[in-house]
Amino acid sequence: MKLYSYWRSSCSWRVRIALNLKGLPYEYVPVHLVKDGGQQNSDAYRAINPMRTVPTLEVTEGGRVHRLAQSMAILEYLEERHPSPALLPAEPFLRARCRMLSEMVNSGIQPLQNLAVLQRIKAELKGDDKAWCAYWIDRGLAAFQEVALETGGTYCLGDTVSFADVFLVPQLYGARRFGVDLQPYPLLTRIEAACANLPAFQAAHADRQPDAVPA
Amino acid sequence: MKLYSYWRSSCSWRVRIALNLKGLPYEYVPVHLVKDGGQQNSDAYRAINPMRTVPTLEVTEGGRVHRLAQSMAILEYLEERHPSPALLPAEPFLRARCRMLSEMVNSGIQPLQNLAVLQRIKAELKGDDKAWCAYWIDRGLAAFQEVALETGGTYCLGDTVSFADVFLVPQLYGARRFGVDLQPYPLLTRIEAACANLPAFQAAHADRQPDAVPA
Structure with a gap:
C-alpha cells in the first residue's frame, strides 16, 4: 500500500x-x-x-x-x-458512540481548520485564521470531552484503543498549534498521554515523518 | 425511535x-x-x-x-x-467509494455551511455568508461529480440507492438555497431526479416536515 x-x-x-x-x-x-x-x-x-x-x-x-x-x-x-486488532467496539451502541466521537473531530472540527479554509479566512475575509481555528477547536473539544466522560477509561472507550483515539490525538496537536488552552480538558490530555506510550502512535507522529519540518 | x-x-x-x-x-x-x-x-x-x-x-x-x-x-x-435494504455496496472497494462520496459532503462541504459557522462569518468577520457557502458547495460538488462519474448509473453507485445518494440530495437543496449554479453538474441533478421518484426521498424532503416553513 x-x-x-x-x-x-x-x-x-x-x-x-x-x-x-x-x-x-x-x-x-x-x-x-x-x-x-x-x-x-x-x-x-x-x-x-x-x-x-x-x-x-x-x-x-x-x-x-x-x-x-x-x-x-x-x-x-x-x-x-x-x-x-479491531478499532471499533463490537457492541452496536458503543460502535455508534465511537463513530460519533470520531465524527465530532472529522466533520465537527477539522474541516474548519483545514488549509484551504484558513487561506480563505485570511485572504478573502481578512480574518484572524488562528483565532478562527482556536474557537472551533475549543468548542469541539468541550463537546468531545463531555461525551467521552461517559465511556472514558485509559482511552476514549474504556481500555481499548479505537477510532476515537485515532481522531483525538492529531486534533490535540492541532489544538496546541493554534494556541488552544488544554487545561479544561484533563480527560483528553490523559488519553493522549496513554496513546503516546504506544509504538503505533509514536511512529505516526507528525514530527517523525520523512517530510517533517519540526519547529 | x-x-x-x-x-x-x-x-x-x-x-x-x-x-x-x-x-x-x-x-x-x-x-x-x-x-x-x-x-x-x-x-x-x-x-x-x-x-x-x-x-x-x-x-x-x-x-x-x-x-x-x-x-x-x-x-x-x-x-x-x-x-x-443495504445502503452500502457489498464489494469492499465500492463500499469505500460510497463512504468516500458521503464524506465529501459530510466533512467536505456541510461543515462549512452549517448555521454556527455562517453566523460567525457574518457577525465576527463581516463576511458574505451566502458567497462563502456557495464557494465551498461549488468546489465540493465539482469533486463529487468527478468521482461519481466513474461509478454513476441511475444513482451514484450504479443502479442501487446508497449512502452517497442520501448525502447528495439534501446537499443539492442547500446548493440552490445558496445560489450555486447547478448547470455544470448534470450527473448530480439527474441522480437527484431519480431519487425524487422514490417515496422514501419524497417523505424525507425538508418541505414536507411538520416544522417546515417553505418559501
Missing part, C-alpha cells in the same frame, strides 16, 4: 496510526501542501485525488489500483479488510 | 431518508435552530446532545435510552442493525 501524506495533516496522521495499529506496512509518499502553491493542486495529484486532499491510500489488488480518499472511509475500509 | 430534527437541516434530512428507505417508523421531534436563540442551545437539548446539533436519534432498547448523534454514525448504526 502507498499512502500520500503530509506530515502535519491530521487526516493523514489518522490513517498512519490505523495502519500501524493493524501492522500494515506502507510506502510513504509526501505531498507538500504549501510548497509550489500546494502540490495537491498539481495536475499529477488531481489525477490521483480529484478532491486535492491528503491522505490518499493506494491499494493494488488483483492487478488493479484502487485509490481511496477521506480518512474515515479509509479507516472503515481498513477495519473491514483487516479486522484485527 | 425518536428523531430530533430540523426540517432544513441537511444532516437531519439524511437520517430521515435512511429511516424511510429501511422502513423504520419514528417519532419526529422538531428542534428549531433559529427561534429562541436556537432551541439546540437550550439546557434541555444540551442534556440530550452536548454537541448542540441535530439530528439526534433516540433508540430505546432493553429499557435503556441510547442517544446517537452525527448523521454518519447514525447511518452506519442503522446499516448494521437493520441491514435490509
